[in-house]
Amino acid sequence: MALKLNQPSFQCPKISPFGRNQPTLFRSPTFLKASTLGAPPLEVENKKKPFTPPREVHVQVTHSMPPEKIEIFKSLHTWAEQDLLVHLKPVEKCWQPNDFLPDPASEGFMEQVKELRERSKEIPDEYYVVLVGDMITEEALPTYQTMLNTLDGVRDETGASLSPWAIWTRAWTAEENRHGDLLNKYLYLSGRVDMRQIEKTIQYLIGSGMDPRTENSPYLGFIYTSFQERATFISHGNTARHAKEYGDLKLAQVCGIIAADEKRHETAYTKIVEKLLEIDPSDTVLALADMMRKKISMPAHLMYDGQDDNLFENFSSVAQRLGVYTAKDYADILEFLVGRWNIEKLTGLSSEGNKAQDYVCGLAPRIRRLEERAAGRAKKKGTAPFSWIFGKEVQL
Ligand SMILES: [Fe+2]
Numbered sequence: 001m002a003l004k005l006n007q008p009s010f011q012c013p014k015i016s017p018f019g020r021n022q023p024t025l026f027r028s029p030t031f032l033k034a035s036t037l038g039a040p041p042l043e044v045e046n047k048k049k050p051f052t053p054p055r056e057v058h059v060q061v062t063h064s065m066p067p068e069k070i071e072i073f074k075s076l077h078t079w080a081e082q083d084l085l086v087h088l089k090p091v092e093k094c095w096q097p098n099d100f101l102p103d104p105a106s107e108g109f110m111e112q113v114k115e116l117r118e119r120s121k122e123i124p125d126e127y128y129v130v131l132v133g134d135m136i137t138e139e140a141l142p143t144y145q146t147m148l149n150t151l152d153g154v155r156d157e158t159g160a161s162l163s164p165w166a167i168w169t170r171a172w173t174a175e176e177n178r179h180g181d182l183l184n185k186y187l188y189l190s191g192r193v194d195m196r197q198i199e200k201t202i203q204y205l206i207g208s209g210m211d212p213r214t215e216n217s218p219y220l221g222f223i224y225t226s227f228q229e230r231a232t233f234i235s236h237g238n239t240a241r242h243a244k245e246y247g248d249l250k251l252a253q254v255c256g257i258i259a260a261d262e263k264r265h266e267t268a269y270t271k272i273v274e275k276l277l278e279i280d281p282s283d284t285v286l287a288l289a290d291m292m293r294k295k296i297s298m299p300a301h302l303m304y305d306g307q308d309d310n311l312f313e314n315f316s317s318v319a320q321r322l323g324v325y326t327a328k329d330y331a332d333i334l335e336f337l338v339g340r341w342n343i344e345k346l347t348g349l350s351s352e353g354n355k356a357q358d359y360v361c362g363l364a365p366r367i368r369r370l371e372e373r374a375a376g377r378a379k380k381k382g383t384a385p386f387s388w389i390f391g392k393e394v395q396l
């Protein structure tokens, strides 16, 4: 049945947020205001267009991988069955959120909740900002499964496809689902955060999607996921370390067990890219250079809570200041992947491939130098209120 998409409240005289092939479909209200065409009156009234990302996303390139390359992924079915799916854990051997939470069916539930809340009091607000941001990132999982299913040659064609790529994506999603679930319940019980604001942010974020610029190409897509799994491994590892420093060993365990999953997923995704480098080195290293030139965007970069237009930047600043996820980590991940994939040692590349190899191999030190210079120039950032912690101000 058709949804009532054209009701007056959602309608805009010239630019329907739901219209097809509308050049301004994903553009932000800021863009509309700046437009020389002038914004239609309704757009001026509505600060945010409903159900669109909070800001402009890039020009959207689709299906950049030549269709004949789909054969490569078909030819890798046996490899994926034997070498990729082994990195999944059988459900019966997986931890579940309930293992790390007070069990509501147990006698001691109330007592355990009380203890959790006592421990939570020892942790500063700024830590919660980062933990909430990480949790929201995990909670936008529908977007990541969608993203994987945009990739040509590996998508789940039916929703229950028996291709090993589809099996991987569904089981990966099912494993990841425990992450947001566990963090969400833990934070809920802590009583330290504004759950309604957090829930709104999750709804906004899933509605906005993400813009990883992977162009339906599994080359780009699996480079992106390799990077991201390592980024989340680092970030959850750091929130675990901080929780331990604040004396909350249970929370440290929660973040640590999630980090361990991310590490396993990183192993799997980096293995796919390693395989692509073996079969098709030039185009794979070109894909790596392409992703790095475009910069790896964080999955929750379109985050919005209905209030703060700079929410993602503010959250990232706090994560940077606390050392949970930093610009240095970005360069370190790149350097790690370049080493993991032996990029420097690749031979027999096309001339374009050689250029991409040089670019990628020299990039991490360059990013570090630029970062150091930027850090030297950076002024103190001041503070920002976060709705997730009832509008309290946190140093950026
Ligand atoms: Fe995760």
Ligand SMILES: [Fe+2]
Pocket (backbone or CB within 6 Å): 176, 228, 229, 232, 262, 265
């Ligand atoms: Fe992950």
